Amino acid sequence: xxxxxxxxxxxxxxxxxxxxxxxxxxxxxxxxxxxxxxxxxxxxxxxxxxxxxxxxxxxxxxxxxxxxxxxxxxxxxxxxxxxxxxxxxxxxxxxxxxxxxxxxxxxxxxxxxxxxxxxxxxxxxxxxxxxxxxxxxxxxxxxxxxxxxxx
Numbered sequence: 474x475x476x477x478x479x480x481x482x483x484x485x486x487x488x489x490x491x492x493x494x495x496x497x498x499x500x501x502x503x504x505x506x507x508x509x510x511x512x513x514x515x516x517x518x519x520x521x522x523x524x525x526x527x528x529x530x531x532x533x534x535x536x537x538x539x540x541x542x543x544x545x546x547x548x549x550x551x552x553x554x555x556x557x558x559x560x561x562x563x564x565x566x567x568x569x570x571x572x573x574x575x576x577x578x579x580x581x582x583x584x585x586x587x588x589x590x591x592x593x594x595x596x597x598x599x600x601x602x603x604x605x606x607x608x609x610x611x612x613x614x615x616x617x618x619x620x621x622x623x624x
Contacts, residue, residue: 481505532568541574542587551594560593561603573600578608 475481481489488502488511495503495510502511513519530536538548558565566572573595580590595603606612 559596561599
């Protein structure tokens with residue numbers, strides 16, 4: 474059993490079990506990279522703080538670009554090209570609001586996309602709409618035809 478952080482690092486381990494408890498008295502494992510106690514990181518307060526920090530980060534232009542696998546310059550270029558509006562509904566993509574990158578699922582295996590396969594930036598509603606229609610132009614044409622017949 475590895476009880477020293479330095480030894481765990483030398484052996485390439487991600488966790489170790491210390492001989493002394495943490496500040497809060499936990500005797501569970503600690504993460505080698507940070508030395509943080511695993512039990513302390515699982516408290517509801519810590520999870521809430523991590524989620525809040527994550528939401529704050531992804532609300533920034535840098536976070537949005539990173540989330541979609543884009544450089545900040547490429548993200549801003551697309552945003553300017555679209556005049557800071559959703560590519561489909563033309564509603565403004567407001568700072569601090571969720572923006573999604575529409576990408577070609579056939580090109581990129583990752584869920585977020587990459588610099589090459591991102592087609593544009595969309596609001597969540599439009600992104601969901603084309604996602605439910607499986608990014609299929611023919612299915613979208615049938616949906617338009619259906620709506621026009623019913624009106």
